[in-house]
Amino acid sequence: MRSCLRDGRGGSPTAVLVGGPVPRVAVPGPSHTVWIGPGRRLRFFTAAGELPACGHGTVAALAVLGPGEHTLHAGGRTFAGRAWPQGGLVAAAFDAGPVSLRTPAAAEVAPVLAALGLAAAPTVVASVGRPRLLVPVTARDELAGLAPDQAALTAACDAAGLLGCYVYAPAGDGGRFAARMFAPSIGVPEDIANANSTACLAAALATDVTVDMGDALGEPATITAGPRGVGGVCR
Numbered sequence: 001m002r003s004c005l006r007d008g009r010g011g012s013p014t015a016v017l018v019g020g021p022v023p024r025v026a027v028p029g030p031s032h033t034v035w036i037g038p039g040r041r042l043r044f045f046t047a048a049g050e051l052p053a054c055g056h057g058t059v060a061a062l063a064v065l066g067p068g069e070h071t072l073h074a075g076g077r078t079f080a081g082r083a084w085p086q087g088g089l090v091a092a093a094f095d096a097g098p099v100s101l102r103t104p105a106a107a108e109v110a111p112v113l114a115a116l117g118l119a120a121a122p123t124v125v126a127s128v129g130r131p132r133l134l135v136p137v138t139a140r141d142e143l144a145g146l147a148p149d150q151a152a153l154t155a156a157c158d159a160a161g162l163l164g165c166y167v168y169a170p171a172g173d174g175g176r177f178a179a180r181m182f183a184p185s186i187g188v189p190e191d192i193a194n195a196n197s198t199a200c201l202a203a204a205l206a207t208d209v210t211v212d213m214g215d216a217l218g219e220p221a222t223i224t225a226g227p228r229g230v231g232g233v234c235r
Contacts, residue, residue, distance in 0.1 A: 003060040003221075004193035004232030006212065008089065010220035011234065012192035014060040025049060031188050034061045042074040048187025052076070053129045055096065055195025055230060056223075062092035063234035075129050086233055093224075093231025096196055099203035100127045104160075109133060111156035112165055115149045116182070125162070126200035132183075133157075133165040134197070134204055140178045143169040144216060154184040164188070166197040168211070176222070177201070177211045193221035199230040 002011035015026065015033040026033040026045045033045045034057035042061055044054035052075040062070060062083040070081045072094065081094035104125050112133055113121060124134045137143050146167060157164055164183030171177050179201070181194035192214040202209045208226030223232050 001060040001063060001234055003056040003063070003234050004195065004213075004223050005089065005235060006214075006220040006222040008087075008233075008235070010192075010214055010218075011232075012056050012214070012219065012221055014057055016057075016060050016064045018064065031191070032057050034058070036061050036064065040065070040070055040072050042072055044074070046187045051130075051186060053196055055094075055197070055199065056191075056193045056221075056232070058094050059092045059195055059232050060234055062094060062231075063090040066090075081229075089233050089235045091231065091233045093229040096128050096199035096225070096230045098128070099200050101125070101200075101204055104133070108160055112153065112160060112162070115153035115156050116146060116165065116167065117148065118146075118167075124204050126166075126197070126204055128196050128199060130163045131161060132163050132181075132197055132200065133160075134201060135165050135167045137167055137169050140169045140172065143167060143178055143180060146180060146216075148182055150182075150184055150189050153182060157185045164191075166194065166201065168201060171209075175210065177209055178215070179211050179213050180216055181213065190217060192217055192219045193223055193232065195223050195225070195230045195232065198223040198225045202226050202230070 005011040083092040168179040181191040202225040214221035
């Protein structure tokens with residue numbers, strides 16, 4: 001399954017397993033695997049092991065479950081999701097749950113910013129189960145030019161208790177933000193699409209957002225998020 005397509009292309013390759021043995025890590029190939037168990041219980045995996053939540057994995061699971069309203073269970077919570085046909089593809093969205101936000105101390109995040117090659121920025125720690133750092137940059141060109149020191153970023157995120165950092169550029173003329181998600185602490189140097197972090201951005205900015213991701217990896221992806229949920233289109 002390709003989750004969070006942009007104009008029918010790209011998206012994040014996501015393995016969806018329906019029933020059967022529960023894997024210990026992601027299946028070879030895609031960076032993420034979602035397992036759908038009895039009662040629509042979801043479990044998520046990367047090469048580094050199990051995750052409590054995975055937004056684009058949830059979108060992919062909903063697409064496999066098919067059109068309609070679904071009650072899902074994952075990460076110790078029960079939440080609503082839905083899927084519907086859209087131009088020969090399947091769109092899906094779900095309730096990401098409450099987002100907690102806090103402003104970190106400059107010293108707390110300085111090693112993370114240094115690993116990204118960025119100066120001080122008005123960052124926010126946001127969490128929908130696990131914390132991640134939201135980092136603004138001024139333009140898409142700056143975002144595209146990022147080349148993090150992955151070893152330093154892993155160490156900095158681990159020390160700060162972060163799963164990674166979501167670096168975003170402001171909305172352009174088309175009204176879309178752009179973002180890159182670096183998540184080395186969960187075994188994903190860069191994520192093609194990260195729906196939960198996009199839900200965090202919508203909460204931090206207190207507005208609906210549409211965010212382009214994946215361009216640096218050659219897999220264009222788009223995610224929408226707001227009070228009604230977070231989601232994307234799959235095939």
